[in-house]
Amino acid sequence: MTDAAPLLLALDRAGYRLTEPRRALAMLIAGQAGHFSAAGLARDARSARLGVGRATIFRTIEALAGVGALERIELPDGEHAYVACEPAHHHHVVCTGCGAAREIDDAGLRSIVRAAERTGYRIDEHRLQLFGRCAACQLGGH
Amino acid sequence: MTDAAPLLLALDRAGYRLTEPRRALAMLIAGQAGHFSAAGLARDARSARLGVGRATIFRTIEALAGVGALERIELPDGEHAYVACEPAHHHHVVCTGCGAAREIDDAGLRSIVRAAERTGYRIDEHRLQLFGRCAACQLGGH
C-alpha cells in the first residue's frame, strides 16, 4: 500500500539503473500489505505474468536491502521476510496476524546498550524486533 | 565450555528420551566456545566419529530449542546460529570476533514495549540481539 517511487529513488541514488524489471518489482513490493518473502514475491510475479526471473527478484531485493529501502527480518517461526522502510536506523513492530509493520524509535535502547557495554563488550550493532497483533487484528480475530 | 547436564535435564523434563546420540550431542554442544551452527555441529560430529546422522542433529537441536535450552539467533550476515542458555526469558550479546555469547537482562525493554503498544499493537513477543566484540577480542584484534 506504499508507493513505489521511494524504492526506485533509492536505487537510482545508489547508482543502480532503473530497468523495467526493477520498476515492476518496486510496484509489486509497494502493493504488499505487510511483510513479504522473496519466494512469495516470486509467486506474485509469476501469477502477474511479469516475466521476471527468480534470480532477478533475489538480486533486486538484495539491492533494495543494500540501500536500506528494505529491511530483512526473521519472523518468530524462523521464516525470512522483508518490509519496506525509510533508510534510517530504526526498528519494527510486526503484526503476527496480517504482517503489517510499523517503525518505532529506539530511544530506550541507548540505556540497554550502555548496560551491555558494562560487561566489557563494545557494541557495534543491535537488532530489535517486536511481534504482536495490530489494532485491526485484535478486533477482527485473524 | 558449559556443562552438558542442563541440556539433558531439560530434554528429560519435557519427556524426551535420553538416548546415546542426544547425550553425545549435548556434550558436543557444551564444548562449543561461542555460538555454533547446525552445519558446524554436524561437521564436528563427523570428525569426532560420533556416528550420529545429520537428521538426528537437526532434530536434537530443534528439540533443545523447543524446550528453551538453546536459542536460535541470526547473525548480522544472515547466518543462523545457536547459543546454549538458561530456559528463562532473556537476550544475548554476541561477540562478532569469537562468537562468545552472554545473557543480558531486559530491564530497559519494558519501556520500549510500552511505547510500541501506544501504536495500538498488543506486543506478544520481542527479540533483541546485540552484536559487538568482547573484551578479549578487542585486545587480541581477532
Add this chain to the structure above:
DNA sequence: GTTTTTGCAAACCATTTGCAGGGTC
C-alpha cells in the same frame, strides 16, 4: 511390548551462480 528415536538416502526448497543476449545510460 509399546512407543520413541535413529540413520540412511532421497527429497525439498530457498537462494546463488555462470553465461550469453539485451537494455540502459
Add this chain to the structure above:
DNA sequence: GACCCTGCAAATGGTTTGCAAAAAC
C-alpha cells in the same frame, strides 16, 4: 558504445522427510 542487467537453467547447501531397524521406557 561500454557496461550493467536480465533470464535461463543448473548448481548449491542447508534442512526435512519416509521408512525399516534399534533403543528406551
